[in-house]
Amino acid sequence: MKRIILALLLALSVCSVLQAQELKTPSQANGFSKPSTYKELTSFVQQLDLKSDFLETEVIGQSSEQRNLYALKFSSSGFGKDPSKIKVLIFAQQHGNEQSGKEGALLLAAELVKPENHYLFDRIDLAVVPQMNPDGSEKNQRRNGHDMDLNRNHLILTEPETRAMHSFFDKYLFEVTEDVHEYSPYSEDWEKYGYRKNADITLGTTTNVNVWDKIRELSNQDAVPSILKYLNNKGYSSFVYCPGGPPGVDYIRHSTFDINDGRQSLGILNSFSFIQEGMNGEDTFADNLQKRATSQMTGMMGLLDYAYKNQISIKELVAEGRKQLLNPDYGSTVSIQMEHVPNGSKLMLPLKSYSTQADTVVEVSDYRPVVKSTLDVTRPMGYLVPASNNELINWLDSQAIIHSKYLASGKASIEQYKITKIDSLDFERDIIINPVVESRIITLEDPSSYIFVPVNQLKGNMIIIALEPKSELGLVTYKQFEDLLKPGLPFPVLRLDKQ
Numbered sequence: 383m384k385r386i387i388l389a390l391l392l393a394l395s396v397c398s399v400l401q402a403q404e405l406k407t408p409s410q411a412n413g414f415s416k417p418s419t420y421k422e423l424t425s426f427v428q429q430l431d432l433k434s435d436f437l438e439t440e441v442i443g444q445s446s447e448q449r450n451l452y453a454l455k456f457s458s459s460g461f462g463k464d465p466s467k468i469k470v471l472i473f474a475q476q477h478g479n480e481q482s483g484k485e486g487a488l489l490l491a492a493e494l495v496k497p498e499n500h501y502l503f504d505r506i507d508l509a510v511v512p513q514m515n516p517d518g519s520e521k522n523q524r525r526n527g528h529d530m531d532l533n534r535n536h537l538i539l540t541e542p543e544t545r546a547m548h549s550f551f552d553k554y555l556f557e558v559t560e561d562v563h564e565y566s567p568y569s570e571d572w573e574k575y576g577y578r579k580n581a582d583i584t585l586g587t588t589t590n591v592n593v594w595d596k597i598r599e600l601s602n603q604d605a606v607p608s609i610l611k612y613l614n615n616k617g618y619s620s621f622v623y624c625p626g627g628p629p630g631v632d633y634i635r636h637s638t639f640d641i642n643d644g645r646q647s648l649g650i651l652n653s654f655s656f657i658q659e660g661m662n663g664e665d666t667f668a669d670n671l672q673k674r675a676t677s678q679m680t681g682m683m684g685l686l687d688y689a690y691k692n693q694i695s696i697k698e699l700v701a702e703g704r705k706q707l708l709n710p711d712y713g714s715t716v717s718i719q720m721e722h723v724p725n726g727s728k729l730m731l732p733l734k735s736y737s738t739q740a741d742t743v744v745e746v747s748d749y750r751p752v753v754k755s756t757l758d759v760t761r762p763m764g765y766l767v768p769a770s771n772n773e774l775i776n777w778l779d780s781q782a783i784i785h786s787k788y789l790a791s792g793k794a795s796i797e798q799y800k801i802t803k804i805d806s807l808d809f810e811r812d813i814i815i816n817p818v819v820e821s822r823i824i825t826l827e828d829p830s831s832y833i834f835v836p837v838n839q840l841k842g843n844m845i846i847i848a849l850e851p852k853s854e855l856g857l858v859t860y861k862q863f864e865d866l867l868k869p870g871l872p873f874p875v876l877r878l879d880k881q
């Protein structure tokens with residue numbers, strides 16, 4: 383009898399030791415010698431879910447090769463149920479050969495189940511999607527199982543991974559989002575230049591001029607510097623996200639203003655939206671994995687720290703910004719072509735010398751930090767899309783854009799573009815099409831063959847950018863939609879306005 387009790391007590395205490403033990407991520411458990419596989423990630427997520435009352439796991443969709451996409455939802459009050467909480471979404475590894483975003487997200491999840499971090503959930507409901515592209519990850523390749531770049535797919539949404547992400551976003555309407563990537567500093571250009579970028583983490587935010595100014599201002603001028611400082615205080619080097627260069631070869635700018643990536647596609651809905659890029663390993667796989675993973679995790683913690691401290695001001699700005707999208711001013715304009723321009727300031731860029739291995743700072747003269755509109759259109763009441771155009775109707779549905787049968791009204795003025803010829807323009811160093819158009823007011827012969835797409839909805843600015851024929855970020859710049867532009871013929875999508 384005594385012996386049985388002793389055995390029981392022993393078993394209980396082993397149990398509680400196990401309970402208190404930290405759960406290690408798969409990569410942590412193998413000493414960061416290799417990234418976590420999809421199978422290891424799945425089992426880790428399940429163990430973590432069992433361990434924590436704060437965590438609930440949702441499968442938000444499947445990849446093109448039918449692997450699960452997991453969202454780890456942390457909340458102390460039932461996810462998305464308390465309207466006073468700030469909703470934060472972090473998603474990683476859209477690019478399968480950028481392994482540290484996933485590893486950082488798993489380390490973050492393991493940290494967040496510790497009691498000392500539970501205070502964050504007094505103010506935050508957090509969802510973490512550690513792996514957006516499991517198919518690419520298994521092969522350590524950038525693209526998904528359909529050979530598509532997911533981070534250029536957020537407007538056309540042809541891929542199951544991006545569709546899953548946007549319907550998950552639409553369900554909760556997160557106020558803060560972060561898309562986690564890696565950059566590789568080891569290109570030939572830079573080696574020839576003699577220096578390379580060397581920051582453990584770079585952080586960028588929205589630049590598209592259609593994102594409400596006040597949101598861009600607070601993100602660029604306060605959030606980014608605060609999070610970079612948080613990283614420095616924890617011993618990681620950090621710098622503002624700035625692609626381009628090397629100096630003298632190409633200009634340096636901040637984020638793209640295209641809305642087809644993880645950051646701007648959510649930013650255009652007036653969210654606080656960020657891109658975090660860690661520095662990839664020299665082998666683009668397991669090299670330096672521990673530091674890469676911990677620096678990514680620390681950057682994500684920095685974002686949570688910022689959201690926690692600025693919960694009220696961020697929530698107010700996002701609510702106001704989204705109200706403007708729902709009740710837009712019809713006289714106002716939307717930019718459909720933009721460019722990166724200098725503003726006289728010089729960039730002091732921290733670099734590492736190839737010859738001496740020393741850190742240095744280089745002054746960049748061709749630095750273009752400001753995005754300015756080069757072509758605006760006035761905001762219509764909405765668009766008329768031919769009901770027979772399946773490609774467009776499917777697109778409206780995959781974006782969950784509100785639309786209805788068009789009920790003709792004598793009070794509407796309908797504007798049609800005619801494509802006179804197709805020119806080209808330089809968009810962030812890519813040559814893309816730029817149609818020349820004429821416009822005229824028409825009377826519709828068969829109004830019932832059209833679908834009405836109002837622009838007074840959350841995706842209103844996105845709709846305008848997508849549907850205007852001269853938009854350099856529009857649907858017509860994608861292969862799937864190039865048939866919309868035929869020289870000499872009218873553009874099939876019509877603008878509708880009050881008379």
Ligand SMILES: [Zn+2]
Pocket residue numbers: 476477480533563564
């Ligand atoms: Zn990437």
